[in-house]
Amino acid sequence: MDKVGYYRRNALPLEMHKVCIVQKTEILPVEDRVKAIRRAGFNSYRIDSVDVYLDMLTDSGVNAMTNEQLGAMMIGDDAYAGSKTYFRLAEKIKDIFNKDYFLPVHQGRACEHMLALAYVQPKPGSIVPMNFQFGTSVGKIKYCGGDFVICLREEGLERQSSDPFKGDFDLEKLEKVLKEQGDNVAFVRIEAGTNLIGGQPISLDNMLAVSELCKKYKVISILDASLLQDNLHFIKTRENAYQEKSIREIVRTMSDAMDIIYFSARKLGFGRGGAIILNDKKEFEYIKTFVSSFEGFPTFGGMSVKEMEAIRVGLDDTMDENIIAQGPQFIEYLANELEDAGIPVVTPPGGLGCHLDASKFVPHIARTDYPAGALAAAVYIASGARGMERGGIDEPWEDPNVEPYGAMELVRLAVPRRVYTVSQMNYLIDRICWLYDNRELIGGLHFETEGPHNFYDALDSNSDWPERLAEKFRADFGESL
Numbered sequence: 001m002d003k004v005g006y007y008r009r010n011a012l013p014l015e016m017h018k019v020c021i022v023q024k025t026e027i028l029p030v031e032d033r034v035k036a037i038r039r040a041g042f043n044s045y046r047i048d049s050v051d052v053y054l055d056m057l058t059d060s061g062v063n064a065m066t067n068e069q070l071g072a073m074m075i076g077d078d079a080y081a082g083s084k085t086y087f088r089l090a091e092k093i094k095d096i097f098n099k100d101y102f103l104p105v106h107q108g109r110a111c112e113h114m115l116a117l118a119y120v121q122p123k124p125g126s127i128v129p130m131n132f133q134f135g136t137s138v139g140k141i142k143y144c145g146g147d148f149v150i151c152l153r154e155e156g157l158e159r160q161s162s163d164p165f166k167g168d169f170d171l172e173k174l175e176k177v178l179k180e181q182g183d184n185v186a187f188v189r190i191e192a193g194t195n196l197i198g199g200q201p202i203s204l205d206n207m208l209a210v211s212e213l214c215k216k217y218k219v220i221s222i223l224d225a226s227l228l229q230d231n232l233h234f235i236k237t238r239e240n241a242y243q244e245k246s247i248r249e250i251v252r253t254m255s256d257a258m259d260i261i262y263f264s265a266r267k268l269g270f271g272r273g274g275a276i277i278l279n280d281k282k283e284f285e286y287i288k289t290f291v292s293s294f295e296g297f298p299t300f301g302g303m304s305v306k307e308m309e310a311i312r313v314g315l316d317d318t319m320d321e322n323i324i325a326q327g328p329q330f331i332e333y334l335a336n337e338l339e340d341a342g343i344p345v346v347t348p349p350g351g352l353g354c355h356l357d358a359s360k361f362v363p364h365i366a367r368t369d370y371p372a373g374a375l376a377a378a379v380y381i382a383s384g385a386r387g388m389e390r391g392g393i394d395e396p397w398e399d400p401n402v403e404p405y406g407a408m409e410l411v412r413l414a415v416p417r418r419v420y421t422v423s424q425m426n427y428l429i430d431r432i433c434w435l436y437d438n439r440e441l442i443g444g445l446h447f448e449t450e451g452p453h454n455f456y457d458a459l460d461s462n463s464d465w466p467e468r469l470a471e472k473f474r475a476d477f478g479e480s481l
């Protein structure tokens with residue numbers, strides 16, 4: 001990564017791209033933001049995008065694409081079977097991941113569906129050990145009759161820490177599971193980086209050790225590389241043994257150790273789609289049968305050829321240190337500035353987004369009143385930025401009579417790559433600082449209907465706290481939006 005020093009400041013993220021195409025955006029007045037969040041049932045998934053100034057809900061399918069990606073889309077070969085586009089992308093995948101076979105699918109969760117059909121469904125009651133769960137991954141495993149076991153090190157769940165690789169497996173725990181469960185293990189899933197614990201990375205040494213254990217116990221290793229680009233940046237910058245290695249060399253080492261790799265190209269590759277890649281021809285032919293039944297003919301698998309061409313170019317971009325540094329640098333800037341202002345955020349800063357720790361930001365709100373959901377709504381009222389609740393509202397119900405509460409109450413402010421500028425981050429930091437100083441005005445939420453709830457269901461405020469927050473905003477900011 002190129003280093004750029006400053007004369008008057010310690011550091012500032014610096015964009016290594018210029019903007020060629022822009023999309024107009026607006027900030028609604030605070031009173032209208034209160035109306036919009038009420039219309040949306042206090043759920044940021046339900047806010048119309050026209051009402052949003054900074055869309056920080058997710059990094060999925062919303063990263064800025066390059067002129068070269070858009071150009072490549074024009075040469076897509078729309079043949080139903082045997083398309084040139086398929087072979088071009090397969091060649092790029094071979095070049096980067098050194099694996100011979102590739103199956104396209106429509107997005108990351110489709111990879112998970114195919115793999116669960118292939119390896120979990122034939123073994124009812126089997127388990128999948130993983131460093132951490134992700135909703136779509138475990139959803140497919142359970143749907144196919146299996147279950148999952150979390151093997152994260154305990155330190156991974158500490159919200160404030162200086163541990164550089166909070167996504168690492170507890171290798172002893174994993175080995176115990178592999179030893180005790182033997183044939184009952186469908187595969188081991190390695191998530192790099194880990195979405196639900198704040199985009200925290202896993203070290204390459206830990207991945208290699210997991211792969212060795214898989215070989216020892218003759219279990220398939222499957223890498224979920226959806227968030228790999230941030231993870232690669234962290235391996236390069238935080239893991240001493242690999243600082244002299246190029247990103248391509250790091251990917252090659254990692255890839256050679258894994259049996260199967262899949263990714264959501266909505267995240268990796270700056271496009272929209274998904275891919276399963278592997279070396280074993282027999283396994284490829286086997287998984288292909290599911291792709292052709294559920295996704296599409298195996299040379300497009302539910303993806304548009306335009307997207308496949310864009311991913312081909314995007315994968316090369318992912319090998320560029322300056323390009324993949326942008327997201328983590330912006331997230332680090334956001335997290336450091338907020339932390340310096342005394343605001344509780346998840347540390348060290350990870351990939352994907354900056355995570356506010358709602359249980360410390362609004363400790364006066366009980367878990368039953370959804371602190372992270374309330375804080376996400378308050379951030380929207382204060383700034384027009386929509387983040388994502390990562391707490392009790394998001395937690396899937398196992399038992400229809402028992403409301404679950406997750407390990408953490410976080411608000412994720414995702415940083416789509418190359419979409420926003422440093423001045424927009426400074427605006428957001430300013431509004432969150434104001435909100436923190438007025439945090440006692442934020443109240444709780446309740447669902448409008450009886451459970452079990454979904455993360456996209458509507459809620460309501462427990463009082464008129466949103467209106468009172470807006471009144472205070474008006475008093476402090478005068479005419480300002």
Ligand SMILES: Cc1ncc(COP(=O)(O)O)c(C=O)c1O
Nearest residue numbers: 107108109134136195226264266
């Ligand atoms: C780690 C991880 N795996 C899988 C997925 C699923 O990908 P998709 O949203 O493309 O279905 C995601 C999406 O956020 C993810 O973060």
